Amino acid sequence: MMVRVQYEDFDAGAEISRLRLADPGIGAVATFIGQVRDVNDGDTVGTLTLEHYPGMTEKSLAAIVEKARTRWNFHDALVIHRIGTLNPLDQIVLVAVAGRHRGECFAACEFIMDYLKTEAPFWKKEHTPQGERWVDARSSDDTARQRWEQ
Template sequence: MGVTKVEVRHEDFSLEEEMAALRRQDQSAGAAVSFVGVVRNRNQGDRILALELEYYPGMTESAIRTIVSDARKRWEIEDVVVIHRVGRLAIGEQIVLCLVTSEHRGEAFSACEFIMDWLKTEAPFWKREQTPKGLRWVEARESDERSRDRWKTPGQGA
């Protein structure tokens, strides 16, 4: 089994540094897929000035590790890095990194997408957006739940 790195932190991350660290450790992977989420300037038609993220220490990391473990059961993947930032983030700042390596690209792409779809709905983060009208909590989206649910197998719980 490869490396699993899960971090929740205030500090920014470097995709290049995380990728280089994995490549130094394990050179058997033929594919490395990454996703970086950034703070956008609009949501639900409104202008966003900043995003604030809160989390439940320990519980959040555990939830992410469970998601990664589920991905490992579905696909033959090597290494997984998930770094999620918290605190106040400005427009354009990085929020989350998901990096997955595997022998072949299909496994890495699927596992990365699965991890992000489940992280978005199942990891305990709370988000508030700063808008010109003030702060507002970000509610779960039906589209995020549909993205997560497409990975469910018959008989699997909600």
């Protein structure tokens, strides 16, 4: 398992290839790539600044992946999350899960992303023509995570 929090962009294709080629028993890789939108809540977003709590954030992400591993049998997982100031269309996050079969990879990838959105210590500030504003947690993210607890 690899977890990285970084300012730099990532090459999703290269990262996925490294994960995919790590073991000949891998039959599937499920991925999610999140990127900055240019509009949120009806307002134009010029840039998005992501802050985190160093050390705690990486531990939180690793714990989320381990929680997924207790539910699904997959070979490996990768989570890369960017911080700093990003522009619309910039990549924010990559979650990739590699395993023998697609079902467990899809489920684990979605689980990791749902928990990341609600439990990882990241703070987002949007810069709009109306000024700066912190992005509030969405109830839809909480609902998505809660379905895994049933």
